[in-house]
């Protein structure tokens with residue numbers, strides 16, 4: 001299995017910025033429903049797609065994807081793996097920006113119940129991988145499968161159902177002109193038939209789940225960086241609980257702890273764990289996120305928030321393993337990166 005990803009935080013942020021121009025007064029009412037925006041890409045970015053849950057697995061051990069000496073039993077184990085719990089698969093994904101060939105054959109699977117980190121040097125394409133999974137960018141070559149169904153084009157095609165995929169941006173990407181309540185309830189105001197009172201109640205519950213109280217009427221500019229990230233997290237986990245079947249969800253976090261102090265990072269890392277189906281929130285309720293993927297450079301986030309790591313380097317996944325294996329790996333690329341050393345195969 002080999003995987004490589006590329007991420008483009010800055011370009012996505014530009015998209016958000018371009019729509020922030022919509023002032024609060026520009027909202028309009030349709031059938032009594034307050035509409036927060038008419039930008040379809042906003043909905044595409046904030047929203048997810050969809051698919052039903054299965055049994056989960058987390059049975060990967062460290063694998064050097066280009067290592068021809070890979071033990072036979074590992075190859076055999078891979079071939080015999082049960083595929084029914086695979087939620088997302090990237091298969092031989094390539095992506096270029098102009099002359100820059102960023103992703104050069106990235107392949108990996110995200111299974112139900114997994115907490116996966118994507119790490120690697122800056123500019124290797126980690127955020128690009130998240131955007132390709134989220135359907136905001138198309139691969140030039142290769143395929144993305146959502147619960148075994150090949151995704152065609154971008155998320156706006158709305159071909160895929162059964163798995164909600166949410167992307168939590170590095171900078172939180174809140175809409176400056178909307179209150180915290182409107183930001184968190186954005187998709188429900190836009191897409192659901194729930195009453196505004198019910199949405200407001202859900203917003204308050206989801207804010208409480210990320211440890212925020214009494215901030216519903218604040219504007220994003222009145223929040224600290226850590227609070228913004230928590231609001232973005234609340235927005236990513238809110239869902240229409242009036243539906244008969246709640247769809248399982250995969251969350252993609254792009255550097256969720258970047259720029260935070262160590263304690264604020266710990267709060268966010270624990271929140272990421274708490275909204276996972278194996279965790280529980282501050283109210284003691286189990287999370288409803290089936291699996292998540294975190295792009296990060298932070299050692300604390302690697303240790304605290306994920307179980308399995310994919311190492312992206314020069315357009316491919318060159319190593320994968322558990323977080324414990326990461327710290328003890330003798331792979332020269334991995335050990336240089338883990339130690340932050342200037343000596344080794346990674347050149348800056």
Ligand SMILES: Nc1ncnc2c1ncn2[C@@H]1O[C@H](COP(=O)(O)OP(=O)(O)OP(=O)(O)O)[C@@H](O)[C@H]1O
Nearest residue numbers: 006007008009011097102122123124125126127128
């Ligand atoms: N939309 C775009 N247009 C042009 N180049 C892009 C675009 N998106 C990303 N790139 C380039 O692709 C490369 C990978 O970007 P990406 O943000 O995916 O890397 P990254 O591994 O997430 O980096 P970092 O760890 O620094 O956040 C970078 O060289 C970036 O400049």
